[in-house]
Amino acid sequence: MNMTLKQVNALPVRTWNWLGVNGTPLEGDVPESFPRAEGKITLPDSVSSAAHPFEGAGIIRTGMGPEAERFVLKKKNAGYDLEAGPGVKAEGPVFIEYRLGPSCPALADCNTILARENSELTVVMQYASDGEGPVFHGGVTKILAEKNAVVHLIQVQLLNDSAVHFDDVGILTREGAFVEVIHAELGGSKAFAGCKARLEGRRSRLGTETIYLGENSRELDMNYVAEHIGRETESEMHANGALMDESQKIYRGTIDFQLGASRSVGHESEYTLLFSPNVRNRTAPLILCNEEDVEGQHAASIGKIDPHKLFYLMTRGLSEAEAKRIVIEAQFTPALEKIPSEELRQTVLEWLKERMDRNETIG
Amino acid sequence: MLDSESRSDTIPVMDIRNDEADVGHEAKIGRISDTAIFYLMSRGLSEDDARSIIVSGFAEPISRELPMEYAVEMNNLIKLEMSGSIG
Numbered sequence: 444m445n446m447t448l449k450q451v452n453a454l455p456v457r458t459w460n461w462l463g464v465n466g467t468p469l470e471g472d473v474p475e476s477f478p479r480a481e482g483k484i485t486l487p488d489s490v491s492s493a494a495h496p497f498e499g500a501g502i503i504r505t506g507m508g509p510e511a512e513r514f515v516l517k518k519k520n521a522g523y524d525l526e527a528g529p530g531v532k533a534e535g536p537v538f539i540e541y542r543l544g545p546s547c548p549a550l551a552d553c554n555t556i557l558a559r560e561n562s563e564l565t566v567v568m569q570y571a572s573d574g575e576g577p578v579f580h581g582g583v584t585k586i587l588a589e590k591n592a593v594v595h596l597i598q599v600q601l602l603n604d605s606a607v608h609f610d611d612v613g614i615l616t617r618e619g620a621f622v623e624v625i626h627a628e629l630g631g632s633k634a635f636a637g638c639k640a641r642l643e644g645r646r647s648r649l650g651t652e653t654i655y656l657g658e659n660s661r662e663l664d665m666n667y668v669a670e671h672i673g674r675e676t677e678s679e680m681h682a683n684g685a686l687m688d689e690s691q692k693i694y695r696g697t698i699d700f701q702l703g704a705s706r707s708v709g710h711e712s713e714y715t716l717l718f719s720p721n722v723r724n725r726t727a728p729l730i731l732c733n734e735e736d737v738e739g740q741h742a743a744s745i746g747k748i749d750p751h752k753l754f755y756l757m758t759r760g761l762s763e764a765e766a767k768r769i770v771i772e773a774q775f776t777p778a779l780e781k782i783p784s785e786e787l788r789q790t791v792l793e794w795l796k797e798r799m800d801r802n803e804t805i806g
Numbered sequence: 807m808l809d810s811e812s813r814s815d816t817i818p819v820m821d822i823r824n825d826e827a828d829v830g831h832e833a834k835i836g837r838i839s840d841t842a843i844f845y846l847m848s849r850g851l852s853e854d855d856a857r858s859i860i861v862s863g864f865a866e867p868i869s870r871e872l873p874m875e876y877a878v879e880m881n882n883l884i885k886l887e888m889s890g891s892i893g
Contacts, residue, residue, distance in 0.1 A: 458817045717825035724822040730835050732814040735807040738836040745820060746828030 446473045446579075448510040451609070452637055452666035455697050456731060464693055464727045467664050469511070469635055471607035473579045474549040477520040482552070484523065485538040489531045490564060493524040496585070497557040503585045505613035506637025506666045512611060515583045518551035525555070527562035527592070536565035536595075536783045543580060543602065544573030554584040558592035558620070565595040565783055572603045572630075580608045588620035590644065595623045597782055601794055602630040604659055609635035618644035618673070625781050628655040628663060629794055639668040642676035642707075652778040653682040657690025657722065658798055666695045667711075671704035671737070680711040683774045686722040687802050697729040698739050705736040715745045716774060718804040767805050771795070807837050808861070808888075858888045 446469070453466035486492060505512050521541070527533055541550055550570070558564050572578050580602065588594050602608050608631040614622050628634045640649040649669050657663055669678035680696050698709035715724055728741040748770050756766035775795065782788045799805045807814065816833050838860050846856035862869075862884050869877040 454817075456815055456817060458819060462819045462821060464819055717822070717827075720824045720826070722823075722825060724820070726820045726831075728818060728831070728833075730814070730816045730833065732807060732816075732835050735810045735812070736837050737807070738834075740832075740834045741816075742830075742832045743820060744828075744830045745822050746830075747825055 444473055444475045446471050446514065448514060451507045451511045451635060452664050452695060453508055454695055454727065454729065455668060455699060456729065458727070462725070464695060464725055467693065469609065469633070471579065471633060472577065473607070477518045477549045477551055480521040480541065480547050480550050482521055483540045487533045487535045487537065489527065490533050490537055491526050491528070493526050496524050496555040497526070497587055499587065500555045500585045503587070503613040503615050504639050504641070505583060505585070505611040506639040506668055507609060507611040507635065508637070511581065511609060511637070512583050515551045515553050515581045515611070518581070519553045520549070520551050522553040525564070525566065526557045527559060527564040529559040530561045531559070532563045533565065536567050538567050538784070540569045540571070541580070542571050542573055543578035543606070545576060548576065549579045550582070552582045554582070556584065556586045556594055556596065558586070558588045558594045560590045560592060563593040565597070567597045567599070567782065567784060567787065569599045569601070569787060570608065571601045572606055575603050575605060577605045578602060580606065582609070583611045583613070586612070586614045586622055588614070588616045588622050588647070590617045591619040593621045595625070595781070597625040599627040599782070599787060599791060600630055600634060601790070604630065604632060606631040607633045612638040614638070614640035614649065616640065616642050616644050616647035616649070619646050620644055621648040621650070623650040625778050626651070626653040627778060627791060628653070628665070629791065631661065633662045635664045637666045639670070640678070641670045641672060642678065643672045645673045646675045647673060648676065649678040651680045652781060654775045654778040655682070655684035655692065656795065656798060657684065657686035657692050658802065659688050659690065661690040663690065663692040665693065668697045668699065669709055670699045670701060671707040671709060672701050674703065674705050674707065676704060676707045678709040681777070682713040683777065685716040685718060685771050685774060686724055687718040687804060689719070689721040691723040693725045693727070695727045695729070696741070697731065698741070699731040700734045700737045700739060702733045704734050707734070708738045710740045712742045714774065716748055716771065717746060718802070764805060768799050771799060771805070807835065854889065858885050861888060
């Protein structure tokens with residue numbers, strides 16, 4: 444069966460169509476049926492798995508948009524509704540692992556995370572695949588962080604080269620809440636990601652760290668939106684990645700200061716390393732400002748590895764290939780350090796090392 | 807951003823199709839720094855004048871390139887536009 448989503452990852456404000464960043468159609472072959480899929484979950488005692496999504500989850504908007512959300516809801520075959528009660532500081536992270544392959548070729552997981560007042564919770568989701576056969580993953584995660592709650596969501600995608608994958612996140616924050624989203628998009632033939640946060644409560648904060656790796660003809664498409672509604676809200680959105688072979692990437696990051704969001708601050712940055720003349724990189728960092736007393740800043744840098752860095756490392760006795768690997772690994776470190784599992788961190792590092800080893804440009 | 811009526815949408819797009827390019831981009835949006843205003847006012851300027859000087863400073867790289875008569879005209883226009891419109 445062919446999946447066609449006419450437009451996902453739409454920019455909040457449209458620009459010239461010929462630039463091709465206003466939104467992207469998502470097409471791919473998906474299985475006809477989505478039999479029930481089970482993830483492997485490790486749940487700390489203080490965190491409960493509810494029977495239903497929290498009230499109001501339906502109205503939280505996501506980064507990829509309503510089409511992607513509708514598709515996942517229609518095909519849903521997995522998902523968890525997690526809740527941390529008032530004042531609960533989870534003693535460890537929630538780990539959810541899905542393995543796709545011949546026995547489970549399609550996954551549509553719909554998750555919700557409710558962090559009650561003053562609670563703290565970390566959720567790690569890992570998507571991996573067995574074998575090289577085509578697999579599909581589409582996921583939606585919605586987060587409600589109540590007053591002074593803290594939520595860390597880490598999503599690591601290590602699917603095979605023929606996988607079609609998308610990960611969509613929607614966030615609503617109350618007063619003083621902090622939500623951090625870490626996305627590692629490292630596999631798949633198509634890897635789409637979206638995240639939209641509505642910073643409603645005063646002094647609420649959003650942090651996103653995204654790392655991506657483009658190889659072969661991988662298509663990466665990302666859309667991150669921070670809507671500043673409340674006063675003194677803060678957002679920090681950062682992305683780092685490397686593009687090789689004939690990969691393509693679009694990164695959209697929007698800081699939207701709405702009327703009333705006075706004294707809010709938003710920063711976004713993106714650093715991309717290019718390793719092939721056949722890659723295509725598109726970056727659209729937006730700042731929408733409808734409020735006077737705010738500070739918005741964005742920075743982007745796209746190009747080859749800095750030759751001065753390479754030279755410095757090579758004067759220390761490293762070969763060019765080793766120096767390049769160190770620079771690329773350093774690019775991914777800020778996000779990797781936030782993965783609260785040494786085992787998973789090592790898995791990701793091994794994954795990156797393997798990809799770099801087989802790439803001729805890096806050696 | 808000089809007042810609460812204004813709106814600014816910044817939509818830069820970078821499209822790079824080779825690995826020889828080295829492209830950087832930065833933008834910053836915000837109100838005039840209170841420290842800068844305070845510094846100029848401590849030198850005897852009114853708040854309106856202080857703000858006007860700072861805004862003219864933003865246009866300075868352009869006005870510097872203009873023939874003298876146009877540069878003077880531009881600075882006067884900025885001053886005129888700013889008078890009484892802020893504060």
